[in-house]
Amino acid sequence: MSKFYLTTAIAYTNAKPHLGHALEFVFADIIARYYRAKGTDTYFLTGTDEHGSKIYKTAKEAGRDTQEFVDDVVQHFYKLAKDLNLTNDDFVRTSSDLHKRGAQKIWNKLVEADDIYLNSYSGLYCSGCEAFLSEKDLVDGKCTNHMVAPELLTEENYFFRLSKYSDKIKDLIKSGELKVYPDVRKNEMLAFLNEGLQDVSFSRPKNILPWGINVPNDDSQVMYVWCDALTNYLTALGYADGDTKVAKYWPCDLHIIGKDILRFHAGVWIGMLLSAGLPLPKAIGVHGFVTSEGKKMSKSLGNVVDPLDLLATSPVDAVRFYLAREIPTGDDGDFSKERFNIVYSSDLANNFGNLASRVVSMVHKYFNGVVPTITEFKFEPEFADCFKTYCSEIENFDIKKGIESVLHFMTLLNQYVEETKPWALAKEAKTAELALVMGNLVEGVKRVTYLMAPYVPNATLELAKILQIDLGLNFEAGFKSVVAEKTLGEITPLFPRLEI
Numbered sequence: 188m189s190k191f192y193l194t195t196a197i198a199y200t201n202a203k204p205h206l207g208h209a210l211e212f213v214f215a216d217i218i219a220r221y222y223r224a225k226g227t228d229t230y231f232l233t234g235t236d237e238h239g240s241k242i243y244k245t246a247k248e249a250g251r252d253t254q255e256f257v258d259d260v261v262q263h264f265y266k267l268a269k270d271l272n273l274t275n276d277d278f279v280r281t282s283s284d285l286h287k288r289g290a291q292k293i294w295n296k297l298v299e300a301d302d303i304y305l306n307s308y309s310g311l312y313c314s315g316c317e318a319f320l321s322e323k324d325l326v327d328g329k330c331t332n333h334m335v336a337p338e339l340l341t342e343e344n345y346f347f348r349l350s351k352y353s354d355k356i357k358d359l360i361k362s363g364e365l366k367v368y369p370d371v372r373k374n375e376m377l378a379f380l381n382e383g384l385q386d387v388s389f390s391r392p393k394n395i396l397p398w399g400i401n402v403p404n405d406d407s408q409v410m411y412v413w414c415d416a417l418t419n420y421l422t423a424l425g426y427a428d429g430d431t432k433v434a435k436y437w438p439c440d441l442h443i444i445g446k447d448i449l450r451f452h453a454g455v456w457i458g459m460l461l462s463a464g465l466p467l468p469k470a471i472g473v474h475g476f477v478t479s480e481g482k483k484m485s486k487s488l489g490n491v492v493d494p495l496d497l498l499a500t501s502p503v504d505a506v507r508f509y510l511a512r513e514i515p516t517g518d519d520g521d522f523s524k525e526r527f528n529i530v531y532s533s534d535l536a537n538n539f540g541n542l543a544s545r546v547v548s549m550v551h552k553y554f555n556g557v558v559p560t561i562t563e564f565k566f567e568p569e570f571a572d573c574f575k576t577y578c579s580e581i582e583n584f585d586i587k588k589g590i591e592s593v594l595h596f597m598t599l600l601n602q603y604v605e606e607t608k609p610w611a612l613a614k615e616a617k618t619a620e621l622a623l624v625m626g627n628l629v630e631g632v633k634r635v636t637y638l639m640a641p642y643v644p645n646a647t648l649e650l651a652k653i654l655q656i657d658l659g660l661n662f663e664a665g666f667k668s669v670v671a672e673k674t675l676g677e678i679t680p681l682f683p684r685l686e687i
């Protein structure tokens with residue numbers, strides 16, 4: 188059986204989740220559900236990044252114990268995962284013992300490869316970014332992400348010999364052995380690699396940062412974010428204890444990340460794995476940022492969309508579908524209440540919901556709910572095209588284009604209803620013709636239900652009950668499953684009017 192291991196980035200627990208976290212969660216969950224529906228042994232990991240100076244500072248300012256502070260913040264991420272109907276197999280926390288031991292094991296591998304050395308480092312440090320910035324990263328002397336001037340810091344650090352792997356990493360990305368989606372991000376990374384990667388500062392003195400993972404054999408230092416955070420993808424599988432999950436699922440098939448952390452994943456992380464002699468991930472899928480009502484979200488503008496609030500007032504399927512359908516998978520996108528309503532009513536309620544409800548109602552009206560038999564599906568070629576596009580788009584990290592192919596197919600079915608006019612056929616008592624039309628329509632709705640399931644799991648589950656189909660079947664078995672001669676359940680509104 189083939190396997191697919193995918194991860195989200197781990198969320199930084201210095202604040203509650205924002206809409207970008209929801210976006211990444213949804214993208215990952217759709218892809219995970221898609222691979223499971225293909226019959227692939229899928230493992231989906233998400234989690235939280237709980238160390239670092241920023242968290243330490245935030246907790247201290249709030250007068251809290253740091254562990255207790257992150258224990259509280261992580262609850263919001265658990266809730267977001269639950270409210271979004273996420274099917275993650277595990278949730279890794281970097282303050283866990285399993286992770287800490289795993290990170291130390293990887294550190295030791297890098298030491299064995301002679302890629303860790305002690306040096307003193309001076310640089311412009313932004314605590315918001317938790318990174319040393321170069322002069323050219325600054326605008327008016329300030330970090331462009333945080334709008335604050337970085338502080339000049341000199342300290343004794345361990346360094347990782349990343350420069351040694353720069354050319355190798357470039358080759359891997361250029362050749363496509365390590366895929367980076369979309370192309371614009373791949374090219375951005377290649378341009379960055381053309382300048383050559385430099386060694387990176389890999390630890391912090393403990394007196395500056397008491398909140399982190401101890402460097403093995405040096406009590407005065409803790410690991411900096413690279414070995415602490417990036418390693419989660421491996422440690423969560425039980426790397427510290429040589430767990431069988433490592434053998435089963437590593438290397439990762441897809442790391443899903445935001446565009447701001449591409450360099451770390453396609454650079455530092457790959458270098459670390461090369462140094463440790465571990466197999467490399469297959470692909471990195473990079474998404475953009477979400478604006479609100481056309482503007483960057485900010486408290487001062489009052490346009491911040493809290494995903495937990497949104498989920499408290501809107502159906503989860505509506506939120507999932509909006510993010511997948513409206514935000515270009517590899518690019519920035521916008522959240523607006525108006526678009527949220529439009530997308531919901533046009534694609535879900537009118538196109539999908541209306542198709543399902545018309546078809547089921549007509550089967551009840553004209554055939555007492557019993558689905559007529561057809562010998563072959565009229566739209567087999569169109570469906571084959573739709574499914575092929577759906578698969579290739581999702582597998583190439585474009586879940587927006589993936590769902591668009593299904594929406595086109597639904598439109599085709601809706602047009603078929605308009606053209607064949609089953610109500611007229613019924614009036615004229617053309618029963619054989621009517622049976623053929625309805626049999627084809629039910630078959631079409633059935634197939635669409637399987638393809639929509641990763642995007643809108645609740646509504647499709649409800650529809651599956653009405654159609655008497657098993658959504659637990661994989662795509663291939665599901666498409667072949669027989670609906671003819673089954674008695675359909677009564678239709679209920681799958682996408683009731685939104686009250687937002």
Ligand SMILES: [Zn+2]
Pocket residue numbers: 313314315316317330331332333334
């Ligand atoms: Zn910054």
